Amino acid sequence: MDIKTLNSKIKKKILANISCSSILIEDKTFLHINHKSHDKDKFHLKIIIESKELSSLNKIDSNKKIYQILSVEIKQYIHSIQIQIL
Secondary structure, eight states: OOHHHHHHHHHHHHHHHSOOSEEEEEEOGGGGTTSTTOOTTSEEEEEEEEOHHHHTSOHHHHHHHHHHHTHHHHHHTEEEEEEEEO
């Protein structure tokens, strides 16, 4: 899967499950290309979500919610994910 398709899929899934004002997804894969565990088919992402729903939860619960929503993508296409809730 290419990054553009993955970003679109992630945004759709999050918006379908969480009330959000905005979602920004940054591809940080380039920072990890020389790492031993780098897999060219998996991405390193930073997801910035502006959401009153998520910000009302503690950090662990909000991250768990995102991980549950993106469980398939994390298993197949994401090596690392950084989540920032605004």
